Amino acid sequence: xxxxxxxxxxxxxxxxxxxxxxxxxxxxxxxxxxxxxxxxxxxxxxxxxxxxxxxxxxxxxxxxxxxxxxxxxxxxxxxxxxxxxxxxxxxxxxxxxxxxxxxxxxxxxxxxxxxxxxxxxxxxxxxxxxxxxxxxxxxxxxxxxxxxxxxxxxxxxxxxxxxxxxxxxxxxxxxxxxxxxxxxxxxxxxxxxxxxxxxxxxxxxxxxxxxxxxxxxxxxxxxxxxxxxxxxxxxxxxxxxxxxxxxxxxxxxxxxxxxxxxxxxxxxxxxxxxxxxxxxxxxxxxxxxxxxxxxxxxxxxxxxxxxxxxxxxxxxxxxxxxxxxxxxxxxxxxxxxxxxxxxxxxxxxxxxxxxxxxxxxxxxxxxxx
Amino acid sequence: xxxxxxxxxxxxxxxxxxxxxxxxxxxxxxxxxxxxxxxxxxxxxxxxxxxxxxxxxxxxxxxxxxxxxxxxxxxxxxxxxxxxxxxxxxxxxxxxxxxxxxxxxxxxxxxxxxxxxxxxxxxxxxxxxxxxxxxxxxxxxxxxxxxxxxxxxxxxxxxxxxxxxxxxxxxxxxxxxxxxxxxxxxxxxxxxxxxxxxxxxxxxxxxxxxxxxxxxxxxxxxxxxxxxxxxxxxxxxxxxxxxxxxxxxxxxxxxxxxxxxxxxxxxxxxxxxxxxxxxxxxxxxxxxxxxxxxxxxxxxxxxxxxxxxxxxxxxxxxxxxxxxxxxxxxxxxxxxxxxxxxxxxxxxxxxxxxxxxxxxxxxxxxxxx
Numbered sequence: 074x075x076x077x078x079x080x081x082x083x084x085x086x087x088x089x090x091x092x093x094x095x096x097x098x099x100x101x102x103x104x105x106x107x108x109x110x111x112x113x114x115x116x117x118x119x120x121x122x123x124x125x126x127x128x129x130x131x132x133x134x135x136x137x138x139x140x141x142x143x144x145x146x147x148x149x150x151x152x153x154x155x156x157x158x159x160x161x162x163x164x165x166x167x168x169x170x171x172x173x174x175x176x177x178x179x180x181x182x183x184x185x186x187x188x189x190x191x192x193x194x195x196x197x198x199x200x201x202x203x204x205x206x207x208x209x210x211x212x213x214x215x216x217x218x219x220x221x222x223x224x225x226x227x228x229x230x231x232x233x234x235x236x237x238x239x240x241x242x243x244x245x246x247x248x249x250x251x252x253x254x255x256x257x258x259x260x261x262x263x264x265x266x267x268x269x270x271x272x273x274x275x276x277x278x279x280x281x282x283x284x285x286x287x288x289x290x291x292x293x294x295x296x297x298x299x300x301x302x303x304x305x306x307x308x309x310x311x312x313x314x315x316x317x318x319x320x321x322x323x324x325x326x327x328x329x330x331x332x333x334x335x336x337x338x339x340x341x342x343x344x345x346x347x348x349x350x351x352x353x354x355x356x357x358x359x360x361x362x363x364x365x366x367x368x369x370x371x372x373x374x375x376x377x378x379x380x381x382x383x384x385x386x387x388x389x390x391x392x393x394x395x396x397x398x399x400x401x402x403x404x405x406x407x408x409x410x411x412x413x414x415x416x417x418x419x420x421x422x423x424x425x426x427x428x429x430x431x432x433x434x435x436x437x438x439x440x441x442x
Numbered sequence: 443x444x445x446x447x448x449x450x451x452x453x454x455x456x457x458x459x460x461x462x463x464x465x466x467x468x469x470x471x472x473x474x475x476x477x478x479x480x481x482x483x484x485x486x487x488x489x490x491x492x493x494x495x496x497x498x499x500x501x502x503x504x505x506x507x508x509x510x511x512x513x514x515x516x517x518x519x520x521x522x523x524x525x526x527x528x529x530x531x532x533x534x535x536x537x538x539x540x541x542x543x544x545x546x547x548x549x550x551x552x553x554x555x556x557x558x559x560x561x562x563x564x565x566x567x568x569x570x571x572x573x574x575x576x577x578x579x580x581x582x583x584x585x586x587x588x589x590x591x592x593x594x595x596x597x598x599x600x601x602x603x604x605x606x607x608x609x610x611x612x613x614x615x616x617x618x619x620x621x622x623x624x625x626x627x628x629x630x631x632x633x634x635x636x637x638x639x640x641x642x643x644x645x646x647x648x649x650x651x652x653x654x655x656x657x658x659x660x661x662x663x664x665x666x667x668x669x670x671x672x673x674x675x676x677x678x679x680x681x682x683x684x685x686x687x688x689x690x691x692x693x694x695x696x697x698x699x700x701x702x703x704x705x706x707x708x709x710x711x712x713x714x715x716x717x718x719x720x721x722x723x724x725x726x727x728x729x730x731x732x733x734x735x736x737x738x739x740x741x742x743x744x745x746x747x748x749x750x751x752x753x754x755x756x757x758x759x760x761x762x763x764x765x766x767x768x769x770x771x772x773x774x775x776x777x778x779x780x781x782x783x784x785x786x787x788x789x790x791x792x793x794x795x796x797x798x799x800x801x802x803x804x805x806x807x808x809x810x811x
Contacts, residue, residue, distance in 0.1 A: 083452060102481045103498075103737055109473040115547065129472070132501055134737055136775060157806060176737030178484065182806060184798075187790035192778045198785040199774065201734035205802050206790040213793035220795045225803065365570035368472055368503055368545030405568065406505060406775035409561045416567040421556035421575040424582035426589045429553075433574050434594065437526060437551060 074286060077251065083107040085141055085244040091280055093240050094148045103176045105144040106244050108132045110252040110398070113367055117397075120386040124258070124396040127369055127379075128249055134176075135196070136404035137325075137372075138245060138270060139169035145241030146230050147177050155228035157182060161211065161218035162231075164193050164325050165403050170230050171202035182227070184214040190324070192407065212330060232269045233332025239273045246277025249398055250287055258291050259395040260346075262385075264378040264402055265295040265304055266326035268337030274400070275340030291398075292346040295337055296381030298323045298356065303330070304337045305348030314338070322353040322411050325374035325403055347390075351380040357415045359383060360405065370405035370412070378402070443655060446620065452476040454510055454613040460649055462609050463517045472545045474513040475613050477501045479621040479767070482736055486766075489755040493627070493765040496738055496748075497618055504541040504565070505773035506534035506694075506741075507614060507639060512542045514610030515599050524597035525549060530580065530587035531600075533562050533694050534772050539599050540569035551596070553583040559693070561776065581699060601638045602701025608642045615646025618767055619656055627660050628764040629715075631747040631754075633771055634664040634673055635695035637706030643769070644709030660767070662715040664706055665750030667692045667722065672699070673706045674717030683707070691722040691780050694743035694772055716759075720749040726784045728752060729774065739774035739781070747771070 080087045085106030086097040109129045117125040133140035143166070150158055159182045160170045167183045174181040183197050187206035197204050207214040215231065222229040229235050250257065257278070263271045271293055281287045297305045298321030307314040319329035331337065341348055351359075356373050359380035364370045371379075378399050385391055405412050422428045449456045454475030455466045478498045486494040502509035512535070519527055528551045529539045536552045543550040552566050556575035566573050576583040584600065591598040598604050619626065626647070632640045640662055650656045666674045667690035676683040688698035700706065710717055720728075725742050728749035733739045740748075747768050754760055774781050791797045 100481055100483065102478055104478040104480075104501075109471055111473075111545075112469055112471045114469065129503075132473075132503075134498075134501075135739070136773075172733075172737040172739065174737075175734055176480075180806065182802070187787075191782065191787075194787055195778050195782050195785060196739060196775075198787070199730055199733040199739055199781055200737065201730075203802065203806055204788060205798060206788060207793045208790045209793040217793045217795065217798060221798055224795060224799075361568055361570075364541075364568040365544055368541040368543075368569065370504070370541065370565060370568055404505075404775060406565075406773060409564050409778075412568055413560065413564050416564060418560075418563055418567070419573060419575060421577045424576050424578040424586045426586065426593060429574060429586060429590055430593075433551070433572065437549065437572055 074255070085144060088244055088247050091247065092145055093237055094145060094152060098148050098177065103134050105133055105140045107248060110249060111367065111369065116366060121393045122391065122397055123394040126398045127367060128245060128398055128400045129369055130245065130400060130402055131369065131371055131404035135169045135172035136407060137165035137169060138242065138400070138402040139165045140173060141244050142238035142241035143169040143173045143230060146235065146237050147173055147179060149237045150179070150228040153228065156180060157227040158230050159218050159222050159227050160230040161185070161215040166230070166232065168193060168196040171197045171200035174202065175200040184218045184221070186211050186214055232267045238269055239276055239336065242270050242273025243277030243280065245400060246274045247281065250278070250281055255286055257287050257289055258398045260294060260391060260397045261291045262294045262296055262378040262382045262397065262399045264326050264374045265297050265337055266301070266328035266331065266374065268304055268331045268333035270402060271295050271340045272333050272336030275344065290344045293340050293344045294346045294381060294385065295341050295348040296378045297348065297350055298326055298377055299350045299352050301327050301329060302350045304334050305350050307334070308338055308341055308348040323356055323373035323377050324408065325372060326377060349381045349384060351377055351384060355380040355384065360412060361415055364405070369401055371401040372403040372405050372408050373411050375401040375403050443624070454513060457613055457616050460616065461514055462606055463514060463521060467517050467546065472503050474502055474509045476617060479618060480736065480738065485735060490762045491760065491766055492763040495767045496736060497614060497767055497769045498738055499614065500738065500740055500770055500773035504538045505776060506538060507611065507769070507771040508534045508538035509542060510613050511607035511610035512538040512599060515604065515606050516542055516546050516548060518606045519548070519597040522597065526551060526596040527599050528553070528587050528591050528596050529599040530554070530584040535599070535601065537562060537565040540566045540571035543571065544569040553587045553590070555580050555583055601636045607638055608645055608705065611639050611642025612646030612649065614769060615643045616650065619647065619650055624655055626656050626658055627767045629663060629760060629766045630660045631663045631665055631751045631766065631768045633695050633743045633747040634666050634706055635670070635697035635700065635743070637673055637700045637702035639771060640664055640709045641702050641705030644705070644713065659713045662709050662713045663750060663754065664710050664715070664717040665747045666717065666719055667695055667725065667746055668719045669722070670696050670698060671719045673703050674719050676703070677707055677710055677717040692725055692742035692746050693777065694741060695746060718750045718753060720746055720753060724749040724753065729781060730784055733774070738770055740770040741772040741774050741777050742780050744770040744772050
């Protein structure tokens with residue numbers, strides 16, 4: 074721990090001894106991880122908490138937490154001598170793989186349903202990844218990606234298939250613990266789609282407990298959208314996960330057939346956490362609430378975690394004085410149309426002072442007094 | 443310098459003694475500055491350079507370098523007891539002011555032409571800034587903002603008016619120097635609209651020379667779009683700056699009447715640099731080139747600086763072995779429509795292995811061999 078405190082590597086590679094690869098990439102100056110843990114004492118006060126923090130993973134190179142998994146996976150692939158990496162994805166994982174393979178000089182092959190949003194395809198193509206649009210669903214693309222990997226001996230960056238991704242994602246937990254000076258928070262709220270991020274967080278805190286660096290685990294709360302809640306439903310009913318038809322504005326967690334569901338259930342169950350579902354309306358309101366109170370503009374999936382926190386706080390499920398961390402998994406800039414739904418642009422005014430004063434001055438002064 | 447090397451504050455506040463404010467904000471955990479200086483030895487080799495780096499300021503909280511100026515300005519406003527901050531802007535400066543005032547609990551008032559792109563207005567409104575759309579141009583909004591500031595005693599965050607902004611922006615230069623271990627690069631390429639960023643960079647390196655921490659200044663190159671090149675034209679003709687009608691895809695530098703033009707001219711002239719103009723076509727190609735080779739997806743204005751570098755390198759204006767830094771001032775996620783112009787999505791294929799192999803397998807294997 075003392076050694077770590079002196080480490081000037083401000084990326085996830087400060088945790089190399091806990092990662093399943095031999096070496097740190099020689100040049101990793103693009104810097105994945107070691108994102109800010111943003112302290113928000115105002116929100117702590119609003120909800121009678123001992124502390125409230127956002128882990129701002131929007132600040133990774135491609136704008137999402139997925140970069141943690143990709144960064145470690147690329148190094149793992151290099152160890153194996155593989156320089157073609159394949160992923161089925163329509164979103165953050167694909168953008169992350171495209172961006173980081175560009176930096177490391179590897180080739181990314183992305184299989185995505187042809188119906189994927191143009192904005193996400195833009196990021197993939199900008200980074201020079203080979204994009205193969207599939208006539209079919211995400212599940213079709215996922216299955217084909219596995220066939221392609223097996224037929225060619227390429228490297229799979231697919232959630233639920235490759236355990237190295239969990240190891241990469243666990244670094245978010247290591248950082249939260251270190252940034253809180255090894256005091257474990259009471260609660261961590263995590264948005265859940267496939268379940269890989271919450272599984273990674275559980276793995277990270279478990280590693281730290283085995284090392285004896287922390288004594289207990291934080292309670293992990295899995296937040297899902299009402300329209301894609303296969304994992305939360307299974308947890309609440311105590312049954313196996315049953316696939317659903319996913320429908321939510323939070324596309325990054327719009328997963329009907331979770332690929333890492335068992336890990337997610339274990340993460341929640343073994344830490345004394347629970348699952349919670351939020352509506353699209355709550356998600357959009359939480360996105361705006363968070364942006365207004367914190368300066369962090371996150372995508373709907375990330376806002377879902379904050380919406381889950383608000384719901385729990387209002388329902389009295391948290392105790393006074395508790396410490397809470399919400400993980401902001403992706404940037405709001407990735408989905409501007411969603412972010413515009415609740416907003417309206419005011420009527421224009423002519424460019425003179427009296428017109429401005431008539432429309433705005435009183436409102437501004439009142440708001441501040 | 444030794445003290446600085448031990449400083450664990452990884453934000454621009456590590457440079458407090460060089461900034462025009464008394465104190466570091468108590469909670470600045472949103473973390474502005476100390477962005478990665480990304481080493482790209484492949485590009486150095488391609489262009490026969492001693493070193494090539496991107497200063498990745500897309501990684502600031504609101505996705506642009508403007509956060510540096512806003513962060514210091516908000517602290518300055520607090521010192522003065524002002525809690526309403528006003529800016530005329532349609533883009534990054536407005537988004538930055540909206541985001542950071544949200545974090546610090548201040549009120550932002552943004553005056554913008556009503557024709558501003560919806561995506562930029564989204565970011566402003568998400569953060570709860572008061573947006574006043576103006577029936578008129580950016581220049582109209584700028585002038586009205588000044589009237590509003592003077593009439594109400596509010597704080598101005600307008601480029602060219604408030605010298606504190608230059609002080610905030612100079613931290614990009616301080617970081618580049620420190621991250622290169624106080625070895626000054628030969629060239630720094632900076633996109634120029636109003637001229638405040640390049641003026642700030644000049645101020646930063648000048649401060650370091652006065653401190654005796656560096657011996658010489660890097661040559662600063664002002665890169666403008668062909669359709670908005672008032673500063674470069676003035677520099678080349680040795681005349682005063684004459685306003686132009688701005689027209690370029692790089693909206694963040696689409697400035698016809700530069701507000702910090704004199705500072706920009708001085709920055710270029712006093713360092714032995716020069717000005718260069720690039721076409722919109724070159725900008726879009728440079729954006730894709732950069733994303734493909736580096737994993738950094740920047741907005742067109744930032745890509746303009748890289749386009750300027752490529753043009754200079756090809757024209758033989760740089761010497762073999764030189765060290766070059768390009769400043770990536772803003773994120774590509776802020777303008778997806780621009781980033782899509784050169785890209786085309788391939789035709790979809792059915793979800794089976796033989797269809798994939800027929801369309802892609804040979805291409806992928808060939809590209810790698």
